[in-house]
Amino acid sequence: MRPIDSLVNALSAARVVTDPDVIDSYARDRTFVEPGKPLGVVLATSRDDVVTTMRWASEHRVPVVPRGSGTGLAGGAVAGDGSIVLSLAKMTAIREISPADEIAVVEPGVITADLDRAAREHGLMYAPDPSSYEISTIGGNLATNAGGLRCVKYGVTRDSALGLEVVLADGRVLDTGRRTMKGVTGYDLTGLFVGSEGTLGVITSATVRLRRAPAVPPATFAAEFGSLRDAGAAVAAIMAAGCQPSLMELLDRTTLQAIDDWRNIGLESTTQAMLIGQSDASDGQAVAERMQRICEDNGASFVAVSSTPAEAEELIGIRRLAYGAKERLGACLVEDVCVPRSALPAMISAIEEAAARHDVLIGTVAHAGDGNLHPVFIFDHGTVEPPANVWAAADEVFTTALRLGGTLTGEHGVGTLKRRWLALEAGPVASEVQRGIKAVFDPLDILNPGKAI
């Protein structure tokens, strides 16, 4: 009898995958990180399945790697030898949407965009919108504290999480938070689980905040600049003017060139950067025109403002092509540093210098309003692991971000990829405290070991 047989017996064969090829497909995320050989995959359909799995894992001291749809970019859901992959992707019920209270109660496998669409039927929206929102799950978003395009106005996943149901390492069920907008009883356990990358417990239900969907379609602008410096100055001026954009994305020349090569957007040879912004305020069209003027005042060579939703979609569509265009060029290490907004131009310069010094192609997209940059390091297709010069350039980017008062990761998480830099940011006291917290929740270290902290 294999060790996993007792788990199969406890759950039923239909819930446990033991075919090695299928297991392998559940052991990966969107990074190049090679998984080990897990014992099996649990396809949980209920909280009880999760409880059974965790009790079994505690008893047998087997590591458990929780996952949603595996869209992570930091290796947080990559599973190691001898572990159990615990997939929450089949727990897809939207249990409740309350328009009066502006909340929803959802299972962790709900696709982010599905929740947003369900909310919009009631005139509401689910604000957090990671770029992967058509394929990522709410559970994964919570585990990584995912950001997105709209978070410049509406905040990150944490800001929409009100309460959680969590299965602890030993199978106990913990309820955190509440259904109310405010509440201060006890410590903030909800916040502690959000972004903890499955290392403290397995989220089996979440009460999230919805917001009123804007009454009018958002108004959008796109501005081209002859220098990244000018584009950075425009971002600062737009924010300082109190425009409160609901989206503010910056694309560099390498990214624009890749998009143009693929889909011909008529890129001018002098364009070094593009800024795409949106306002979803009730006077959004006026705000978009104000942002247009600020771009022109800061040296934009061309600014288009949408006058119809179709035109707006076309402008945003350029941003949506960014990753696909770069994936055509090679394998991609998608990075994720965040700096104080004023350090955006310095950070972009540092990325360009690192690219030149280490002879690496880097294309950068930034959630510019938040100072959150995604430099994408491009290397040869078919290469399993990024070559040494990519890591050298990445190291320079990370240490520069920290030197500028920033952080190693704005929204993707630490996972396995960032752990070797973690001590530079956290320091010894924070690391010790975090290990202490981990031990409270997971004394046997079976929950996603080797990730996050």
Next chain:
Amino acid sequence: MRPIDSLVNALSAARVVTDPDVIDSYARDRTFVEPGKPLGVVLATSRDDVVTTMRWASEHRVPVVPRGSGTGLAGGAVAGDGSIVLSLAKMTAIREISPADEIAVVEPGVITADLDRAAREHGLMYAPDPSSYEISTIGGNLATNAGGLRCVKYGVTRDSALGLEVVLADGRVLDTGRRTMKGVTGYDLTGLFVGSEGTLGVITSATVRLRRAPAVPPATFAAEFGSLRDAGAAVAAIMAAGCQPSLMELLDRTTLQAIDDWRNIGLESTTQAMLIGQSDASDGQAVAERMQRICEDNGASFVAVSSTPAEAEELIGIRRLAYGAKERLGACLVEDVCVPRSALPAMISAIEEAAARHDVLIGTVAHAGDGNLHPVFIFDHGTVEPPANVWAAADEVFTTALRLGGTLTGEHGVGTLKRRWLALEAGPVASEVQRGIKAVFDPLDILNPGKAI
């Protein structure tokens, strides 16, 4: 030699109060809770003073009760026998305001409104505004995760806290969070300290988020209703219409009567509730007029909309009189439940029923947009402790709030006053986990013991 003499030697006599009368004034907050007899009061002027105090306290196993200006309403800063009161009120430096990054770095003793005023010199604001903001400190706001009037739009103190410097129980210094708007390295320690009522560490510096101050003065309305039910319906309709008020306060008849008796606001005999709301949007005047129409559609007998900042101040001024007016009537137990917004009418009815059943005068003010109610239980001046019927009525209010899906405290904290009800909300697993976290940070249980959890 008294035990405290070694602390006096370590800090200097100027920093340690040992006069019993002065100590007593530092051992209380704004509740009626009677303190014990602390050994002394440390008037910290720097992080080093706090480190010295905590090292001494750990060595001698002396409880430490941190405090700001003592405006708390839950007994969280009330000090017991043999403890040291650690006042942060003299650490009042605003170390940095960065308009470009929209952040400030402040010491814990900074008065909340002083930070807001300093920010406004740069076109920014500090959004959290507890009613006590002219006398409360940022450190106290962080320790209780204070709310306020504007949090219906801008969130609570947690939503403005980016990073903290904390002295741990053993004197180690921990830095949490960051200067960036987003960041997901490690567990959310910042969130864990916010609202922890000084039981996990002593905050000695905070990096907080500022926001652009609205360009135009807010537009304000006040509406009178013949029933609380109509007022509740108007709140729901205003929120559902996406008006995004920056303030939405509800006052009941008892409160209005107390204000009218004091300052004569011309209260009509038929008025049972007043709603005061504000919009600080760029099209705020139009939004206020829209809110006016919604109130009229929901049965308001009279609605005034301000057309000048002076008129707006006059309307808000009515709200500001609420506590003062009730304090004239007797000693006050200021309570603080929060329910899902749709349960606001049911909660108000339950408060009225509890008042009638137990023959207690209760006047209620609500941050109605958040479902956060402050029923104020009024009893005889000079009574040291609320009489049994007040506690019986309060018990009914608390248990009803929980039954309606709400919480024991929306923004004041648990302190000592709410601890006897805490298990009803938290449940055994959450309580156990919270005790585990407490032990990680404070294994000797010397930090504000007997509070919060």
